[in-house]
Amino acid sequence: MVIDCLNLTVPGGAIVGLLGPSGSGKTTLMRAVVGVQVLAGGSVNVFGQSAGSASLRHRVGYMTQQASIYEDLSVRQNLRYFARVQGAPRSDVERVIDRADLSGQADRLARTLSGGQASRVSLAAAMLGSPDLLVLDEPTVGLDPVLRGDLWAIFRRLAEDGTTLLVSSHVMDEATRCDRLLLMREGDLIADTTPEQLLSTTGADTAEDAFLRIIETHDSGSGASLIGRRDRGARRSRRLSPTHLLTVGKSRAERKRGPQ
Amino acid sequence: MTPVRTLATAGRVLLQIRNDPRTIALLLIVPSLLIGLVAWIFDETKVFATIGPAMLALFPFIVMFLVTSISTLRERRSGTLERLLSMPLGRGDFILGYTLAFGILAVVQTAVAVAYATLVCGLEIEGSIWMLFIVAIADALLGTSLGLLASAFARTEFQVVQFMPALVFPQILLGGIFLPRDQLPEVLETIGDWLPLSHAIDALTAVASGDEDSSYIWLRILFIGWWILGAIVIGSLTLRRRTQ
Secondary structure (H helix, E strand, O other), X not given: OOOOEEEEEEEOOOEEEEEOOOOOOHHHHHHHHHOOEOOOOOEEEEOOEEOOOOOHHHOEEEEOOOOOOOOOOEHHHHHHHHHHHHOOOOHHHHHHHHHOOOHHHOOOEHHHOXXXXXXXXXXXXXXXXXXXXXXXXXOOOOOOHHHHHHHHHHHHHHHHOOOEEEEEEOOXXXXXXXXXXXXXXXXXXXXXXXXXXXXXXXXXXXXXXXXXXXXXXXXXXXXXXXXXXHHHHHOOOOOOOEEEEEEEEOOHHHHHHOOO | OOHHHHHHHHHHHHHHHHOOHXXXXXXXXXXXXXXXXXXHHOOOOOHHHHHHHHHHHHHHHHHHHXXXXXXXXXXXXXXXXXXXXXXXXXXXXXXXXXXXXXHHHHHXXXXXXXXXXXXXXXXXXXXXXXHHHHHHHHHHHHHHHHHHHHHXXXXXXXXXXXXXHHHOHHHHHOOOOOOOHHHOOHHHHHHHHHOHHHHHHHHHHHHHHOOOOHHHHHHHHHHHHHHHHHHHHHHHHHXXXXXX
């Protein structure tokens, strides 16, 4: 995977969508942001600190692609354990259960939950301790449209409370639900834009079409890349002040050496 | 590493087992049934008096090896380990949490097996019963630490189960249960002398017969301790926060 340089400054409480087909490197980028990915080179900084550093582990919540919960524990038992590991107060467990609409399932064994419920438990676990950044890897994959809508409603509520979300998806229609979009393809970041800008610059009706057009221009090398126009998106009015979220890039020395 | 997180992990592992009554029943009953079977096979002979203590050494080791290797493999595969390592959990919290939980489990398992072996099967323990428990715990921790190590080298459940014959059977064969180690071919005797389970078997046999003083037994426990330490150190190196 090669990302030359990505500088992402977003307001607190923004939903950043990371979109691209399966195998485009979304998970790798997210794992790098969380700090569990071995980097081939370069550096990743989150909130100005090196990704995965001890202090960031309190500020970044991570929901992996699989549910990543203990099947032989109940929902509440799962969350109590993760709360103790996270150092979150015990009362936080009830808060995230409520937030993730799991009140009815709190005492059920995770094994007996449906896919949508299990992913909400996983989301609830990532919400423990109210992290500033939530990294959600394909949270809606395999869910029906109703459940997807429910989940996006939860994301929006979290964002309104000031949490910044980095959400990956390979369903292009979900792009319109985000405040900011990063498009990936074959390990490369091909666009950094907003949903409105994506549609207006490409002249497409749907996000799916827009993505295809971007790939065309990107592949033909005509240079009409959307990268570099991100500042306009970032300046959009928000009630919270922008924070420097993310820097991904090679070190200066590596850039001099050129692409590998 | 913090005590809170270590204890939380130990508590979580025990809670998982508690939610699974069938596993508890198997853990507690199967060793006694097998000890009873061996006692029955050697009913008219004195063999049970010699291999009975060795059997007490086998169960905590084998069971904890299997339970640990499979549960840590599950953690690796289900994504829970990745979640934990992205949280403020130390690798030591994870390993010690497991060790603590399975150590406690081993005490209960050994208590049931010893009670059954002595009260029902008539096995005589001449030495200190406390010593017997200490050896059994060391034995269980040995199984836990080797299981942790094995799980790092297995990609699937099938593979991890195959590690049991690979890592455990040679230790049983060379441990002196089938043939006393001093009667083995020289090379095998030397290998057997360096394997940790041999020392657990020696120690439990000594506790049962009451023939040796406690320094003999402590020396064996110390030897097992070095193996545990080695396996934990190597095992913790395989728990990487950053993976490909």
